[in-house]
Amino acid sequence: MSSRPELVALRSFLSVYRTGGVARAAEALGLSQPAVSRHLKAIEESVGRPLFRRAGRGIAPTEAGHSLAAEVAEHIDALEGALDGLRSATLSGAGPVFVGAPVDLLERFVVPRMPPLLAEGLTVRCRVGLSPDLVNAVLRDEIDVALLTKIEGVPTRRMYLVPLLEERFLLVGPAGEEPYAPGRERRFVGYTEDMPMARRYFRECWAVRPPTPALIVNDFRAVVAAVIAGAGLTVVPHYLVEEHIAAGRLAVLHEPPQPVVNSVHIGTRRGREHLPRIRAVFGALSTVD
Incomplete structure (x- = not known):
């Protein structure tokens, strides 16, 4: 200054x-x-x-x-x-970039894309969180970049947002499980008590609320592991279960007429999107498969 x-x-x-x-x-x-x-x-x-x-x-x-x-x-x-x-004309020497995301997105889309930036001298610090907390952290300058699975209510005048990917929700269960239809008693495993993904899936497919989860685990990877073990069914993003489906450990139990999707965005505080370090992280994350 x-x-x-x-x-x-x-x-x-x-x-x-x-x-x-x-x-x-x-x-x-x-x-x-x-x-x-x-x-x-x-x-x-x-x-x-x-x-x-x-x-x-x-x-x-x-x-x-x-x-x-x-x-x-x-x-x-x-x-x-x-x-x-x-x-600095390079990324080194400018201090770390703080990146926040839900743990599954951090593992799947953030961490694998950091090595090229690290090779250029950038240092990165990652933080796990859910969208509302991450938005507040960005606006308080506690983190620089966030991956957000929910942008309803985000103050777009203060946040710079770029669409990153569309996650497709799948209703899955252990291999060999019968297809799902509302009305039959089936156990569910959830990430949180209100299971927002399942709630949206059930609303769009059947206009009803999902069953109350029998088991709650605050990590989607653990949710998937519980379903594979036979704890119940769940609704999860496609990228978390595709390998398990291909390997025969999980099965898709319902095919909706229209895919139930959710847009994931990458965001930073508005006015910072032009900074070299922020641009570099946005560029690296925008190479998602």
Whole structure:
């Protein structure tokens, strides 16, 4: 950033706005908390009104804070991007890129595509999470890039999103299991209590809710293992079970008239998509099969 005090203070203000706290902003910027607090005070004195208010144990932006963030964010991000590009024409020496995704997507689509970036000098740190948590982490600058399986409700004015792939939902069970039809008593295995994939599959295919899961395991790979072992049926993305189906360990128990699909997106905080490291990760992930 520039050495002008106003720009330094605005950078601190924007980090507090995005992270939701002075301590988190100070850590992200590599500054002391008193320094960030001084910057906020200077900006508030400049605009003549408070930019944050206390909310529980933290702080929340006032209307003036929201307005100022909307005015300056794009310009501060552009300056950061320009400096990022000037600092290094390569990917090395620019600090790690933090990438978040559900564990199955991380294993299937993220990790296998990192070696070329690592060879160019990029360092990567991965984080497991579900879409709502990952969106919040991106907007708080805790992670740089996220793979999102659900974008309903995502603030697109603040998030830059690119479609990555379509996952096709399959209703599967152990090999030799009879085809599924609603009304028959069958056990199900779920990733969560509400089984959003199964809920969508049942809604689109039969306009009913799925059965309550008999077993819940918070890892889709373990869900698949449980189904292979005979624990019940499940609805999962196609890429998690294709090899098991081909090997005869699992069987598709229902063929819907129209495939039930879900779009997976890759996202970053809007204004950061032009940064070299972010572009490199987007490029690597966009080579999905």
